[in-house]
Amino acid sequence: MDFTLSNEQRAWQMTARKFAEEEIRPTSLGRDEIDDPRETFDWEIIKKGSKLGFRTLAVPKEWGGHGTDFVTQALVMAELARGDSAISKTFSQCWKWSHLIAAACSEEQKRRFLQPFLEDDTFLLGKGISEPSAGSDNRLPPDDPKAGLKLRAERHGDEWILNGEKCFIANASVGKLFFIDARTDPNAPLRQGTTMFLVPRDTPGLRIGKVFNKSGWRFYQNGEMIFENARVPHANVVGAVDGSDMKTHAAGDRTGGDLFGDLELAANALGVCDDACAMALAFARTKTQGGRPLFEQQLIQLKLNRMHLLTEALRAFVMRVAWEHDHKVRSANAGLCMNYSTDVIQEVTEINLDLHVGAGIIDARADKLVRDGIIWSHLAGDSVQRMKATRRLGR
Amino acid sequence: MYNLHLSPEQLQIRDTVREFVAQEIKPLALKPERLEPRARPLLVEALDKASHIGLRTLALSEEAGGAGADNLTCCIVTEELAAGDPDIAAVLAQTSTLAHALFDRLMTQEQCARFLPAFLAEQRYHLALAEHEPDRDTALGINYHRPQGREARFATAAVRAGDTWIINGRKDRVVGASLAALFAVRASVGEDGAGTLLVPRDTSGLGITRSETSWHHGACGALTFENCGVPAENLLTAPLFADAGRAIPLDQALNLGIGRAAYEAAFDYAQLRVQGGRPIIEHQAIGAKLAEIAIRLEVARASIWQAAWASDHPDAFADRSLPDLPLTTIAAVFAPEAIYRAVKDAAECFGAMGVMRDMPLQKYVHDARICLHAGAGNSEAKLRVAEALARYRRPTGAAALAAE
Numbered sequence: 131m132d133f134t135l136s137n138e139q140r141a142w143q144m145t146a147r148k149f150a151e152e153e154i155r156p157t158s159l160g161r162d163e164i165d166d167p168r169e170t171f172d173w174e175i176i177k178k179g180s181k182l183g184f185r186t187l188a189v190p191k192e193w194g195g196h197g198t199d200f201v202t203q204a205l206v207m208a209e210l211a212r213g214d215s216a217i218s219k220t221f222s223q224c225w226k227w228s229h230l231i232a233a234a235c236s237e238e239q240k241r242r243f244l245q246p247f248l249e250d251d252t253f254l255l256g257k258g259i260s261e262p263s264a265g266s267d268n269r270l271p272p273d274d275p276k277a278g279l280k281l282r283a284e285r286h287g288d289e290w291i292l293n294g295e296k297c298f299i300a301n302a303s304v305g306k307l308f309f310i311d312a313r314t315d316p317n318a319p320l321r322q323g324t325t326m327f328l329v330p331r332d333t334p335g336l337r338i339g340k341v342f343n344k345s346g347w348r349f350y351q352n353g354e355m356i357f358e359n360a361r362v363p364h365a366n367v368v369g370a371v372d373g374s375d376m377k378t379h380a381a382g383d384r385t386g387g388d389l390f391g392d393l394e395l396a397a398n399a400l401g402v403c404d405d406a407c408a409m410a411l412a413f414a415r416t417k418t419q420g421g422r423p424l425f426e427q428q429l430i431q432l433k434l435n436r437m438h439l440l441t442e443a444l445r446a447f448v449m450r451v452a453w454e455h456d457h458k459v460r461s462a463n464a465g466l467c468m469n470y471s472t473d474v475i476q477e478v479t480e481i482n483l484d485l486h487v488g489a490g491i492i493d494a495r496a497d498k499l500v501r502d503g504i505i506w507s508h509l510a511g512d513s514v515q516r517m518k519a520t521r522r523l524g525r
Numbered sequence: 526m527y528n529l530h531l532s533p534e535q536l537q538i539r540d541t542v543r544e545f546v547a548q549e550i551k552p553l554a555l556k557p558e559r560l561e562p563r564a565r566p567l568l569v570e571a572l573d574k575a576s577h578i579g580l581r582t583l584a585l586s587e588e589a590g591g592a593g594a595d596n597l598t599c600c601i602v603t604e605e606l607a608a609g610d611p612d613i614a615a616v617l618a619q620t621s622t623l624a625h626a627l628f629d630r631l632m633t634q635e636q637c638a639r640f641l642p643a644f645l646a647e648q649r650y651h652l653a654l655a656e657h658e659p660d661r662d663t664a665l666g667i668n669y670h671r672p673q674g675r676e677a678r679f680a681t682a683a684v685r686a687g688d689t690w691i692i693n694g695r696k697d698r699v700v701g702a703s704l705a706a707l708f709a710v711r712a713s714v715g716e717d718g719a720g721t722l723l724v725p726r727d728t729s730g731l732g733i734t735r736s737e738t739s740w741h742h743g744a745c746g747a748l749t750f751e752n753c754g755v756p757a758e759n760l761l762t763a764p765l766f767a768d769a770g771r772a773i774p775l776d777q778a779l780n781l782g783i784g785r786a787a788y789e790a791a792f793d794y795a796q797l798r799v800q801g802g803r804p805i806i807e808h809q810a811i812g813a814k815l816a817e818i819a820i821r822l823e824v825a826r827a828s829i830w831q832a833a834w835a836s837d838h839p840d841a842f843a844d845r846s847l848p849d850l851p852l853t854t855i856a857a858v859f860a861p862e863a864i865y866r867a868v869k870d871a872a873e874c875f876g877a878m879g880v881m882r883d884m885p886l887q888k889y890v891h892d893a894r895i896c897l898h899a900g901a902g903n904s905e906a907k908l909r910v911a912e913a914l915a916r917y918r919r920p921t922g923a924a925a926l927a928a929e
Contacts, residue, residue: 165561260877263799265800265876265877266800266801266805266876267800267801270801272801272802274802277800277801277802298877342877342881343881343882343883344880344881344882345562345880345881345882345887345890345891346880419662419664419666419667420662420666420667420668422667424666426667427666427667429904429908433904483894483898484897484898484902484903484904487898487901487902488664488898488901488902488904488905489664489901490662490664490901492738492740500894504869504872504880504887504890505880507869507872507873507879507880508873508875508876508877508879508880512873512876513810513811513814514810517810
């Protein structure tokens, strides 16, 4: 067992820490407090981060990216999330899909899409799966062909015509390129009847609907995508027609897991927990009651103990999963770690808030971290995500 | 005799208030602009209607002109109101409770003659308690099982000048500050005493500002007193409320109403939403989750109702029917944790919709979180239970100072 980081991993970690502390953190609360969900976004922070490499971190070196390993990616996500969880997620959302481009797209597609992505600091990526009546059914698809996403794609010569609606799509209002899952065989079950398409933002017939107004992760854009006879060239099909499960297959995973996505949420949670622990510790040391620091009180020590033990256990789990991904050890651990990160981020941020409010301080950042943590419920820790991880164990 | 029956009157009033909330409050409370997590203006028209059907004077004795409801009934009504709107519930609970304490117990006939007729005549006449102070540290914390130091005294002080009390100081987290006509202000009086001063809204030197935060229920505000003078006879020296450990658990009843609103929303949605080929309530995972929510709320209700009933029947402690425990503080520890967990689970049933600001679930979570962190939080309340278990009695007033 060797827990030391390489010089390169350490360098990325330090760059991310500095950027989070100096650039992200100062804007974080202000962005959170903006009421209009379209206005919470800030292109300046994206451009600055992009120039430091945080947008293109996961693109392989041969294609001009940074080609970092999973351990580095986990470290950087956690460090950025210490500054702001949602800003970290906006960057890592690009890694999620640049992994996919590198793994699943043809050489011709890489030339068309990876090149402009690398050159443009404002080029963000997204993926459209969820629909109003298809959430859990996309995650754990039943055999019934009627279940799951309904966005329809029909072939007309060299083009596909897309009709339907996506909702809760990350980066919908700011992304330039989307991976869209559409039904190409409505009579087959979801996995066998769905195809993934590369859909640029300026595709005719595609428009962005409302931007959702979330209680947490306010910086992170999330919107509707409406397809009305949207025309996508056949050359934009990713992998095979009726074979949408490219994300996991092309990455070499046969466990049904989402290699990067599961790690992503767990690593991001770790950064939020680090932030909460640091806040709580600093507060307990400086805030006094009757002239004595709170830190001297037993109940305060027990709360700090709980926060730190959960956070350090999560760190051990996150880094192990990242290491396993780098060594192509495939297991259900990524899913389990993601589920676990839900429990940890919520308990740790709740204790941090409790510690502040108990001493009479309603701290806006402590409240924000709790609201950000609640986002994990439906992304990472609901019963469907837990059963999905369990089914990998059962295979 | 162990008896869990509600009286016909209690059942009737519960049904009446539930119907009222469904018709008059819920449709307004669920408008998107009221779901935003910011300080919300009170729904004054709905509040007025609730006052009109007698909820403002619910606890006031019948002799004084109220409904004379007991504590359990008041808790039931507060739960029903809070299932519609916690701010309305908080304001009405406070006015009704204070009316009973002030007019039925504490005021002299002369004082009643000055204040009661106007209170009864004007449906918008509300009462407010000004107790909390921004800089006063009341947490048990390091004072657990030790005599408390001087810092627990009110910084707001009343000084006698002839026939007048001159008040100076600041108060915050005053429920219903924006519309109260009469404030019961807790203050230091004289050298080492404390008392309650009755301060009418239009008193010169009293400043009222609305709170910008949504961190407290009841449209809270802050008060400033700058050489604010009230007649000498506006001082009440008797304690405003009995032992907090056995007081009426209205805050918990309000919290329970929030929990029930979340549960009802999740229960309805689970029957409508189809995934995996059937309504999600028919899936084990969601079915068990709804069961857990219902269980948590029901056990919380049992602890709240027991505390409420006990506060109506203090003799039940004396005859050993009830354990010698601070049942209200126990409910204040148990219920907020159980309800917060239940509300979070209810929101989870909605998937991403559970965190959207134009949907009610995130508001229920926020509202329940406020209850969880009310006062100095749950650890604090646990320490108070611990002191009660050990029968620790904190020396008060001069004795405390002598002990330092």
